Amino acid sequence: xxxxxxxxxxxxxxxxxxxxKNEFTLEIENNYIINIANxxxxxxxxxxxxxxxxxxxxxxxxxxRLADIENNRFINLQTFVxxxxxxxxxxxxxxxxxxxxxxxxxxxxxxxxxxxNLTRILNPDDFKGFPLLKNAKKSLKKSKxxxxxxxx
Amino acid sequence: MNFITAKSDKVIKWARKNxxxxxxxxxxxxxxxxxxxxxxxxxxxxxxxGAFRATPRQADLLIVAGTVTNKMIPRIxxxxxxxxxxxxxxxxGNCTINGGPFSEHSYSVTKxxxxxxxxxxxxxGCPPRPEALLEGIFKLQEKxxxxxx
Amino acid sequence: MKTYTLNIGPQHPSTxxxxxxxxxxxxxEIQNLKCDIGFLHRSIEKILENKEYYQGIPYxxxxxxxxxxxxxxxxxxxxxxxxxxxxxxxxxxxRVITSELNRIASHLLWFGAFxxxxxxxxxxxxxxxxxxxxxxxFEKLTGARMLYNYLRIGGVAKDLYEKFEDDVxxxxxxxxxxxxxxxxxxxxxIIFKARTQGVGKLSKDLALKYGVTGPSLRASGVNYDIxxxxxxxxxxxxxxxxxxxxKGDAYSRFxxxxxxxxxxxxxxxxxxxxxxxxxxxxxxxxxxxxxSPGETYIPTEAPRGELGIYLVSDGTEKPYRVKIRSAGFNxxxxxxxxxxxxxxxxxxxxFGSLDIILPEVDR
Numbered sequence: 001x002x003x004x005x006x007x008x009x010x011x012x013x014x015x016x017x018x019x020x021k022n023e024f025t026l027e028i029e030n031n032y033i034i035n036i037a038n039x040x041x042x043x044x045x046x047x048x049x050x051x052x053x054x055x056x057x058x059x060x061x062x063x064x065r066l067a068d069i070e071n072n073r074f075i076n077l078q079t080f081v082x083x084x085x086x087x088x089x090x091x092x093x094x095x096x097x098x099x100x101x102x103x104x105x106x107x108x109x110x111x112x113x114x115x116x117n118l119t120r121i122l123n124p125d126d127f128k129g130f131p132l133l134k135n136a137k138k139s140l141k142k143s144k145x146x147x148x149x150x151x152x
Numbered sequence: 153m154n155f156i157t158a159k160s161d162k163v164i165k166w167a168r169k170n171x172x173x174x175x176x177x178x179x180x181x182x183x184x185x186x187x188x189x190x191x192x193x194x195x196x197x198x199x200x201x202g203a204f205r206a207t208p209r210q211a212d213l214l215i216v217a218g219t220v221t222n223k224m225i226p227r228i229x230x231x232x233x234x235x236x237x238x239x240x241x242x243x244x245g246n247c248t249i250n251g252g253p254f255s256e257h258s259y260s261v262t263k264x265x266x267x268x269x270x271x272x273x274x275x276x277g278c279p280p281r282p283e284a285l286l287e288g289i290f291k292l293q294e295k296x297x298x299x300x301x
Numbered sequence: 302m303k304t305y306t307l308n309i310g311p312q313h314p315s316t317x318x319x320x321x322x323x324x325x326x327x328x329x330e331i332q333n334l335k336c337d338i339g340f341l342h343r344s345i346e347k348i349l350e351n352k353e354y355y356q357g358i359p360y361x362x363x364x365x366x367x368x369x370x371x372x373x374x375x376x377x378x379x380x381x382x383x384x385x386x387x388x389x390x391x392x393x394x395x396r397v398i399t400s401e402l403n404r405i406a407s408h409l410l411w412f413g414a415f416x417x418x419x420x421x422x423x424x425x426x427x428x429x430x431x432x433x434x435x436x437x438x439f440e441k442l443t444g445a446r447m448l449y450n451y452l453r454i455g456g457v458a459k460d461l462y463e464k465f466e467d468d469v470x471x472x473x474x475x476x477x478x479x480x481x482x483x484x485x486x487x488x489x490x491i492i493f494k495a496r497t498q499g500v501g502k503l504s505k506d507l508a509l510k511y512g513v514t515g516p517s518l519r520a521s522g523v524n525y526d527i528x529x530x531x532x533x534x535x536x537x538x539x540x541x542x543x544x545x546x547x548k549g550d551a552y553s554r555f556x557x558x559x560x561x562x563x564x565x566x567x568x569x570x571x572x573x574x575x576x577x578x579x580x581x582x583x584x585x586x587x588x589x590x591x592x593s594p595g596e597t598y599i600p601t602e603a604p605r606g607e608l609g610i611y612l613v614s615d616g617t618e619k620p621y622r623v624k625i626r627s628a629g630f631n632x633x634x635x636x637x638x639x640x641x642x643x644x645x646x647x648x649x650x651x652f653g654s655l656d657i658i659l660p661e662v663d664r
Contacts, residue, residue, distance in 0.1 A: 047512040050626040052598075052611045063611070065598070069509060069523060072530045076598070096512040099634045122339040122663060123260065124223045131259045132347055176314050180341060180660055181366040184410075184447060191429035206314040224319065224340050227311050253359065257351045258344045279447055 004043055023074040030062075030079045030087045037066075037093050044068045045075060048094035053104045055134050058083060060108055064090075081110055089115040107132040168238070169296040170200040172289070175211035177231070179218025182245035185279045186217045194282035201289060208234040213292075214269075215285075219247040219254060220262045232269045240296070242288055243271045246278045253278065304332055307645075311340050315418050315649065318659025320633075324645070331648060334640045336633055341663040349623040354380055354590055355454055357623070361610075362448045364625060365661045368407040370400045371603045373452040375610040376623070378533060379599045380454050383614055384592045391580030392456035393535045398572045399442075399451065401565040402469070405476075406435045407604040408558050411656050415555070416487065418653040419496055424487055431476060438468050454590070456583030466573055473566050480562070488559065497551040501651030503639060504549060511635035515606025515628050516557045517655055521549035527602040538575070541568050551654035558656070591618055605629060605656055627661040 008014050008024070013032045017025040028036055045066045052063040064077040081087050089112035090097040101112045102121040109130035112118060120127060129136055178186055190196045190204065197203075205211045208231050220228065232241070243265050246252030251263035265271060272295065275288040309322040321337035345364060349357045361376050362369040374396070381388065413428025436446045441462055443449040451458050487493055503513070505521045518525060526543045528536040544560035546553035594616045600609040606628020613622040632655050640648050 046509045049512045049514075049607070049631070050609070050611075050624075052624045052626075054596075054613055054622045067512075069514075069518075069525050072525075094512075095510045095638070096631050096634055099630060103630075120339075122342040124339070131344065136259075175312075177312055179319055181363060181448060184366065188429060188433070191433075192426050193430065193433045204314075219341065219343055221340060221342055223342070224311065227340075231312060253363070254343050254348065257348045259347065260342050260344050281446065 007039075017078070022072055023076070025076045025078065027078045030081055030085070033077070033079060033090070034088050034093075036077065037090055040066055040075060041093055044071065045073070048090065048096045048100065051097070051100045051104055053108045053110065053132075055108065055132065056080075057134065060110055062087070062104070062110070066094075086111045086113050088113050089118075091115055106130075109133065165297050165299065169293040172201045172213045172240070172292070173203050173205050173211050174201055174213040174215050175208055175231070175235070176204045176206055177214060177216060179216070179220070179224070180247070182217035182247075182279045185282060186215060186244065186285065189282040189285050194286065196286070196289075199286070199289060199293075208232075209236065211235060212239050213242065214239065215242045215244055216248050216265060217244040219245075219252070220265055220268075221260050222262055223260070225262060225268055228268060240273075240292060241269055241271045242273045242275060242292065244275045244280060244285060244288070246276060249274055249276060302327055302332075311337075315414070315653065317414070317652070317657060320659055322648075324640075324648070326645065329644045331640050331643055331645065334637050334648075336637060338633070338659070338662055341659050343660075343664070345664045346623055346625065350620060353618045354592065354620060357620070358452065359448070359450045361625075362450060363660065364627070364664060365603060365605070365608070365658065366448060367410055367658065368400075368403040368604050369448055370396070370403045370451060371407075371601065372608060373450075374400060374534075375599045375601045375608055376612070377452045377454060378601070379597055379610050379612040380592065382597050382599065383595050383612065384454075384586065384590075386455050386586055387584060388456055389581040389584055390535075391577050392582050392584075394572050394576040395457050395461060395582065396452060397534055397536070397539075398469070398569055398576075399439075399457075401568050401572075402435055402438070404565050404604045405562050406432050408562050409435075411558065411604075412483075412487075415653045415656075416493075418649055419493070421487075421493075424483065427479070427483060427486075431479060434472050434475070438465075438472065441465075441468075453583055455586055456581070458583075460582045469569065469573065473569065476562075476566065480559070484559070488556070494552065497555060497650060497654065500551045500647050501639060501643070501654060502548070502550050503635070507635065507638065508549075511638075512631040513606070513628075513635055514631075515603070516561065517554055517606070517632060519544065520546045520553035520557045522547045527600055527607060531600060533599070533601060539568050539571050551650055554654045554656075589618065591616060592620075600626075603628065605658070605661065606632065608661075625664055627664065629657040629659070629662040632657055633662055 008016060013028060015027045017027055045068045047067045047069055049065045049067050054061045059080045059082045062079050066075045089101055101115055104110050105118055106120045106122050248265040251261060254261040255263055273288050273292050275284055277284050304325040304327050307324045307326055311319040311321045319340040323335045324331050325333040345360050349360055358373055361372045365372040409428045409432045413425035416424035440446055443451045503521050505523060508518050508521045524543055524545045541564045544557050546557060592614045594614055596613040598609055598611045600607050609626040611624040612620060615621040
């Protein structure tokens, strides 16, 4: 743990926000995400448990929760994506990022580069709009055509 | 020689109402109460409705138990069309009647089931008790007995 | 190689919910599997942003309706942490007792449904019969059979009734005797073993890469239980074991859950001895309830895995963002890789043993 902490403190691209017994909260720029993910993967943080997205009007805050389950250590990575910008996908390094990033795209509209299959997952395929943004229109278009089925 | 005479109409309706075969179509929380009704404490088999069939071609009662979302509408329509006449529909739970707890601020829930398929009996509750579902089935049996054929 | 596309549609005779599999098969073996979810997406997270804090508790009931008290728990803990509200000791014990009773009820229903998937009907009736006894205890306590809306900010809604302890102890002694019979009927049954041993092997590596938690991870050799590693409420004062198996197949997952029923019974017995006889059951906050700005993440151990809530508050009466992290989402993602090379009947056995329910995945 001390080894990781000193490595993070000496790194200029990483800012440590809070630090508890076995849980760190770090803030990074969104173009540094692949580097820090590789670094943490080397330190046995093998699982990506969840990705939380919060809409802050002009930008969207993404929080990745990485875990080293066998040793009970956690890291919350915080980064910001401005409206219209993209961020790299982590689906090569963490397999659970496949569906988690699809969910963030479906509900918030954040585009992930190099994702194998970035399509809607919870809403129907012909749904228009990103519903969980704060300025989503109330009358989002719904498809009520009974002869329409979804094929892959 | 012993024989009983009756109108064929009444005999056919009596046979039909005492052997309704439901389709396994539980969507959400109300499905668990439907399963409890079919289990041993509130036995549904003693009223003839115990044989849950998996395919719509062999069923004549569709109990829609749970919330209907927009993505599910084409499938419900297909299932209803695949059932053969005479067929009946029970709308179970508040979510199928008018949206239930999801009637406001939701972008993906269909508020009214009877805009999609014609409904015979509504059973309110969130979720309705097994006794309430049994009462709904009794009302359906009364309705079948008094139908004009 | 020419494959045949088979659609295992959203309406199917299993009881796990509306889920659609699109399988490409060659003979009986699956070459590729895709899951189509979203048939039960009820936009709970959007609704919670428009309701006040205490109005959101019944919606978390409906996220995992087989263990509603376990689903209320993280939301209530998150709100109390941000608002600095302390919960009286008797209320903590009541919360743990009811939440462990819910865990037993959920595992009993899973026991019945898993066997129904494999084709045997009798364990389903036995599981539902035992579950009805728990539901009648809850009906006397809260007024409802399912979806109780029982936990409140600062405690619980009602105090325990007079004969609660007698009812619960009588139920636990009865369940002890019945579990011996069920072990003879199912766990040592030759057909059940042939159907589940060696099927759906989830290696430790794959489970960690997909972020799988809960009994499915414990059956693959990782000893991780949030009640022991990140204890919340009063779990640090209780003694219980965490059953772990090494093989990772469907039979190990079955045995983990049966052993967890025994551990929950131990916890309930300890709580009934340690609970203070007199005390408040709630520390009531004011009706117009505002929370200081901040954000927090609370993980808890639900019967299916890690259920966590990330709560962001901006100082008003309604939360700014509530994110529900459910265990079924990651596990179902893992099933897409786990099913490759299996036969279709084995896919149903694997899917049943992972204990996924769809409203948790779709929210």
